Each structure stands twice: as structure tokens, then as C-alpha cells.
Amino acid sequence: xxxxxxxxxxxxxxxxxxxxxxxxxxxxxxxxxxxxxxxxxxxxxxxxxxxxxxxxxxxxxxxxxxxxxxxxxxxxxxxxxxxxxxxxxxxxxxxxxxxxxxxxxxxxxxxxxxxxxxxxxxxxxxxxxxxxxxxxxxxxxxxxxxxxxxxxxx
Numbered sequence: 668x669x670x671x672x673x674x675x676x677x678x679x680x681x682x683x684x685x686x687x688x689x690x691x692x693x694x695x696x697x698x699x700x701x702x703x704x705x706x707x708x709x710x711x712x713x714x715x716x717x718x719x720x721x722x723x724x725x726x727x728x729x730x731x732x733x734x735x736x737x738x739x740x741x742x743x744x745x746x747x748x749x750x751x752x753x754x755x756x757x758x759x760x761x762x763x764x765x766x767x768x769x770x771x772x773x774x775x776x777x778x779x780x781x782x783x784x785x786x787x788x789x790x791x792x793x794x795x796x797x798x799x800x801x802x803x804x805x806x807x808x809x810x811x812x813x814x815x816x817x818x819x820x821x
Contacts, residue, residue: 668751675756677743677795678708678722679802680732682765682780683809689765690786690799693729694777704791707799709756718757719820726761730778731770736762737820738811740802743794759820760802 680691695704710725712718723734738760747754769778781789783803787796805811811818 669753670751671753671755673718673755673757674712675754676710676712676718676722676725676759677756677798678726678759678761679799680708680726680730680761680763681802681806682763684765688783688803689780690783691730691763691765691769692779692781692786692789693771693775696774696776699774701791705789706791707795719759722757722759722761723821726763729772729775732763732767734761734763734821738806738818739820740805740818741798743798745794758798760806
């Protein structure tokens with residue numbers, strides 16, 4: 668029997684300072700799943716943790732950065748055939764300071780701050796590109812405008 672699980676988060680780290688948006692991209696290490704693939708911050712929700720708590724923790728663990736503002740954006744489904752599970756990833760946009768140093772966790776070997784267009788080209792998963800497009804549309808003004816009250820978490 669196939670199950671459904673809300674168990675992961677994706678977090679797009681953004682810095683729109685001076686109107687010049689940058690998106691953090693992370694390259695997977697050789698000894699992890701999907702070696703050398705470029706992706707956003709991705710991780711599991713731990714027991715007793717809310718998706719937004721997991722998002723803030725994963726950004727800190729995978730990059731060393733602190734989240735200044737966090738927005739919930741969408742939910743992306745994907746299938747884990749080895750577990751017969753449809754996994755739901757809660758997707759967030761995190762505003763961070765790109766002038767601070769990045770401290771990569773063991774899962775990644777490189778990072779790059781890219782323009783949105785370059786990040787769209789770099790991300791390996793189509794669902795990552797779709798989520799980034801949603802983020803860029805929803806947060807184009809630097810906040811969520813008339814839907815700030817329902818999208819902004821912190």
C-alpha cells in the first residue's frame with residue numbers, strides 16, 4: 668500500500684538586496700544521493716518539529732546562515748518508490764544575508780549565489796524551477812504584498 672507523508676522541506680535562500688536578487692544553489696557531494704546535482708536547501712522534518720522549524724534548522728545546518736524572513740510558498744509532491752510513499756515537501760522562501768560566509772554541511776561540496784535566471788538553469792529538478800518561479804512572482808516586491816499575512820511565517 669502506498670502512503671502519503673509530509674516529511675521534507677525545501678528552502679530557497681534569497682537575497683534581494685539593492686534590487687539585485689540572488690538565489691543560493693548547493694551542489695551535492697560525491698558520497699550522497701544525487702551526487703553533483705545542484706539543488707536548494709532540502710531536508711527532513713524531525714519528530715516533533717513543524718515544517719517551518721525544520722526550514723530554519725536546515726538552512727542553519729546546510730549553510731550556516733540565519734533566516735531573516737521566512738515565507739511558505741507551496742507544497743511539492745514526489746514519489747519515493749523504494750518506500751512506496753508519496754512524499755510532500757513543504758516549500759519555503761528564506762531571506763538571508765549573502766554577504767555572510769557560507770558553512771556547508773557534509774551533504775554539499777560547493778555553493779554559488781546566482782541570478783534567478785541562472786538558478787533556474789542550474790537546478791536539476793523541474794519542481795525546483797517551478798517553485799522558484801512561484802517565489803519570484805509572489806515576492807517580486809520584496810514581500811508578499813496583499814498576501815503577506817498568510818505567507819509570512821517569520
